[in-house]
Amino acid sequence: MIDPDISTQIEGRVLPHDAAMMELAIAEAERGRGRTSPNPLVGAVIVDESAAEFGGAPVVLARGYHARAGLDHGEAAALRQLAGTEKARGKTLYVTLEPCNHIGRTGKCTEIILQAGLRRVVVGIRDPNPRVAGGGVERLRQAGVEVTVGVLAERCRYKNRGYLRWLQSGRPHLLLKAAVSLDGRLAPGSSAGGGPHWLTSSAARQHAHILRDHCDAILVGAGTVLADDPQLTVRLPKDHERAGDPRQPLRVVLDGALRTAPTARLCAPGTLLLTSRTALAAQRDRAQALRDRGVEVLALPPPSSDDVGPRAGLSPTSVDLYAVLHCLGERGLLMAMCEGGATLHGAFLEAGLYDEAAIYVAPVFLGDEGVPLLRHFAVPSVSAAPWLTTMTSERLGPDLFISGPLRRGAFRPAGESGSAAGTREDGDVHRLG
DSSP, rough: OOOOOOOOBBBBBTTTHHHHHHHHHHHHHHHTTTSSTTTTOOOOEEEEEEGGGTTTTEEEEEEEEOTTSSSSHHHHHHHHHHSSTTTTTEEEEEEOOOOOOSSSSOOOHHHHHHTTTTOEEEEEEEOOOOTTTTHHHHHHHHHHOOOOOOTTHHHHHHHHHHHHHHHHHHSSSEEEEEEOOOSSSOOGGGGGGGOOOOOOHHHHHHHHHHHHTTTTEEEEEEEHHHHOOOOOOOOOOOTOOOOOOOOOEEEEEEEETTTOOOOOOTOSEEEEEEHHHHHHHHHHHHHHHHHHHHHHEEEEOOTTTTBBBTTTTTTSSSSSSSHHHHHHHTTTOOOEEEEHHHHHHHHHHTTOOOOOEEEEEOOOOGGSSSSSSSSSSSOGGGGGGGGSSEEEEEEETTEEEEEEEESSSSOOOSSSTTTOOOOOOOGGGGGGG
């Protein structure tokens, strides 16, 4: 298994402006968010450092990022801007991920770098992909290029957490997404009457659509489909920078009993329904009706006996959650977000498969009329509870958005002796499951 905890020890010479230039490369990489799977995010900046040798500022000559699988990698995208000139010769390349030294859908980035005559390359992190795995760095060094590795490594690793999780375990990085009240309750479904029951403001809901845009797949359970009849589409505001670049994540419905009606709004091409073998065998007509609407219907094995029981909230007709995520991983999907209800959230958390939380908190109390965020999930003690190793918060109108990587166990309140709470441990994201 690939160790995702890539060393943060810096290799090579570090200059005072390296961190600032790598920040620019990270910003470039982020422009490809949600578009590159199964490839990683890669950003690159080509810099003239000559003035910096005399106390001046480095000059940025070109920037580039990996936009989609099959298109230029970040290094090639930046160098293409200088094609036909000698401007890159003797200059420095900053790149968030180790350049590849193999031929895939595109050529070797190492050869493009050498042909351009770059004299120095600064790399954020090494690529643990077995096809790369140090080969890019070593190829450049053997050719006489000065290479520094590890500048802003933690930042670069976090940005590619989906890719690293996929390499390590064959499944996507999974986010728990929910909108809750101050007392931790979900809104009752629209089937309860009166149309949709929005907890959060339009600002928070727009933010949630941006999160969807960053993911390769959106997961819900059949209960959510029956209660809310969601579209599960990305709907960005007209003034958003990506409004003119429509792209929809795969909609995934976990429906072990095959309860989803073919008339549901999400029943269309771009939807994958995962059901149990038992339900598929018993309801072939419904499965065909769903397929006639463009839905892909697949049967997965049931959970193991250890996963079935009152705590897990699963029945023998449920689908195996590990099989669900590996099914998505086999499709090259790196980031997935679950917008399911309390039972599905509880099941994923019970299985230790959530890597990150994205929670919108509305300034309202729902009491007993609200739906608990988690069902069929319990911890033996507070110290064994899942928790956010690094919690960030953001105001969105009247609402609060809380997010962070999830770790299971070893929790103590921040500030207590021996506590890891409040420290950044992005590597723990990749050790779950």
